Amino acid sequence: MWLAGVLFAFFYVIYLAIVVPAAALAAAAVYGLGVPVRYFMALGRVLIARPAGLPAPRRRPRLPADADPAVLQYFYGPATADADQALRAACDDCRGFWDAGASRIRSYFRSDKPWITRPLGVGGAAGMAVGTAAGAAAAAGCALIQLVAVGVSAALVRAAGAVLRGTDSAFLRVKNIRMVCPACSERVPYPGYVCPGSGCARRHRDVRPGRFGIMRRRCQCGTRMNTLLLFGSSRMAAFCPYCGHPLEHRPGEAPETVLPFFGATGAGKTRLLFSIVTQLQVWTREGQLTAEFADSVTTRELDAAEHILRSGSATAKTPVLLPRAHVIRVRSGKGTRILHMFDAAGERFYHSDRTQELGYLGQARTFILVIDPLSVEAFWARLPPGRRAELGPARSTAPSPELAYQQTHQEIEAMGVPLRKARLAVVFSRADLIGTPEGDVEQWARCELGLGNLIRSAHHSFKETCFFHTAAVMTAAGVMDESVAALMRWVLAGDGVALPGGGS
Amino acid sequence: MTGPVEERAYRWPRWFVFAVTLAVIIMLSVLWLVV
Numbered sequence: 001m002w003l004a005g006v007l008f009a010f011f012y013v014i015y016l017a018i019v020v021p022a023a024a025l026a027a028a029a030v031y032g033l034g035v036p037v038r039y040f041m042a043l044g045r046v047l048i049a050r051p052a053g054l055p056a057p058r059r060r061p062r063l064p065a066d067a068d069p070a071v072l073q074y075f076y077g078p079a080t081a082d083a084d085q086a087l088r089a090a091c092d093d094c095r096g097f098w099d100a101g102a103s104r105i106r107s108y109f110r111s112d113k114p115w116i117t118r119p120l121g122v123g124g125a126a127g128m129a130v131g132t133a134a135g136a137a138a139a140a141g142c143a144l145i146q147l148v149a150v151g152v153s154a155a156l157v158r159a160a161g162a163v164l165r166g167t168d169s170a171f172l173r174v175k176n177i178r179m180v181c182p183a184c185s186e187r188v189p190y191p192g193y194v195c196p197g198s199g200c201a202r203r204h205r206d207v208r209p210g211r212f213g214i215m216r217r218r219c220q221c222g223t224r225m226n227t228l229l230l231f232g233s234s235r236m237a238a239f240c241p242y243c244g245h246p247l248e249h250r251p252g253e254a255p256e257t258v259l260p261f262f263g264a265t266g267a268g269k270t271r272l273l274f275s276i277v278t279q280l281q282v283w284t285r286e287g288q289l290t291a292e293f294a295d296s297v298t299t300r301e302l303d304a305a306e307h308i309l310r311s312g313s314a315t316a317k318t319p320v321l322l323p324r325a326h327v328i329r330v331r332s333g334k335g336t337r338i339l340h341m342f343d344a345a346g347e348r349f350y351h352s353d354r355t356q357e358l359g360y361l362g363q364a365r366t367f368i369l370v371i372d373p374l375s376v377e378a379f380w381a382r383l384p385p386g387r388r389a390e391l392g393p394a395r396s397t398a399p400s401p402e403l404a405y406q407q408t409h410q411e412i413e414a415m416g417v418p419l420r421k422a423r424l425a426v427v428f429s430r431a432d433l434i435g436t437p438e439g440d441v442e443q444w445a446r447c448e449l450g451l452g453n454l455i456r457s458a459h460h461s462f463k464e465t466c467f468f469h470t471a472a473v474m475t476a477a478g479v480m481d482e483s484v485a486a487l488m489r490w491v492l493a494g495d496g497v498a499l500p501g502g503g504s
Numbered sequence: 505m506t507g508p509v510e511e512r513a514y515r516w517p518r519w520f521v522f523a524v525t526l527a528v529i530i531m532l533s534v535l536w537l538v539v
Binding site: 071 | 518
């Protein structure tokens with residue numbers, strides 16, 4: 001009997017020596033490999049399969065209420081949220097995996113099971129603990145690798161965005177493109193764009209590479225949009241990010257020139273503007289360049305310019321509202337230029353508070369001062385009475401042109417315009433009525449008009465000042481007075497634009 | 505679960521992260537086995 005007991009004990013020890021380590025080894029292997037495999041399965045579910053019922057990520061990236069209506073770039077938040085979601089899904093899976101193993105081990109100790117299974121439970125429990133620890137360490141290593149991959153990708157994406165933004169800015173700088181809003185006259189660092197998707201009118205204020213995309217962004221409607229002018233974003237409908245006004249002139253494609261007309265009421269600013277537009281149209285018809293109205297407002301307001309000049313009828317009085325630019329695209333042999341011509345009512349140049357509102361003065365580098373010679377008292381007094389009666393209706397009754405000049409000059413300076421780099425065209429209108437003076441216009445203005453102070457100040461303040469005497473008229477044959485063309489050639493030569501004629 | 509537009513936008517970046525993670529883990533495992 002005792003021999004049987006000894007034999008049983010012997011075999012039981014052998015059984016224990018084999019079963020316990022084997023169970024431990026098997027459980028360790030299953031859990032050591034199973035936990036990282038579970039992590040990978042969870043990662044695959046989160047990143048690839050995307051089934052319904054995934055655990056929600058704890059930290060979903062949030063956007064400010066006034067952010068653009070675009071989808072966040074993946075590496076600007078969603079990738080981290082996915083990593084978090086994968087970890088949570090993996091934890092849930094591993095918990096289920098662990099619970100299944102623990103339940104099986106507990107079953108080995110139940111009273112209805114034969115006592116011989118208990119060593120299996122003991123070995124399995126030990127192996128499960130060791131395997132789970134090793135598997136969790138491996139899964140943590142895999143998660144770390146995923147986070148590093150996300151981090152490195154995010155850093156590369158941000159760097160690429162910065163490089164592209166820099167390249168685009170350099171491209172604009174090299175092409176000397178400074179964009180200006182024709183409505184609010186603010187300098188636009190970059191236009192906003194309306195989503196080109198059909199039926200979508202979402203407005204994106206800043207499409208440049210950033211958190212919504214590097215080369216392209218996706219509107220909330222799903223439409224893709226280019227992020228840079230380099231990639232052709234100018235083909236979309238633009239708007240001013242400050243005032244929201246549509247920028248129909250496709251800003252960013254060509255350098256822009258701001259041309260403010262200033263001078264007293266009735267000096268002939270609007271008529272000069274009309275004659276410039278008409279001269280451009282004449283050159284276009286002759287095939288010497290291509291000039292077109294760059295937006296619908298300009299088309300509406302200037303379409304009749306040639307008819308008004310040709311018929312000799314008077315232009316309407318300019319309202320004392322803040323002016324909107326007349327935008328004209330000029331294509332010549334040397335490239336394209338966008339002209340923003342601002343024609344404000346003369347009343348705006350008598351009081352500093354009204355002149356200060358003309359923000360476009362701060363964006364300009366070439367200014368056009370228009371003076372009606374008839375408004376100069378000394379010149380008017382020297383005219384014979386008959387001539388005065390004849391010219392009276394055309395004469396500007398506004399205060400001295402020097403007042404408008406001094407007032408505007410001070411405001412331009414106060415706006416920070418480096419006058420020593422700016423140019424001024426002083427245009428004496430009504431050449432069609434009083435004839436063109438013999439010799440130098442400047443000398444005529446100094447001696448005949450007595451504008452010596454104004455001329456001295458202009459020469460002293462501006463880098464370059466030139467004097468013109470223009471006749472804003474068109475013959476019945478459609479020929480413009482050469483004085484307008486000469487003025488335009490000088491004005492645009494400052495921006496490197498060569499216009500027809502002038503011996504060039 | 506994000507919206508359908510986001511799901512479409514993130515499809516390829518998610519594949520990219522999964523592939524890179526898998527590739528790095530396989531590479532490290534092979535290196536560990538060899539060295």
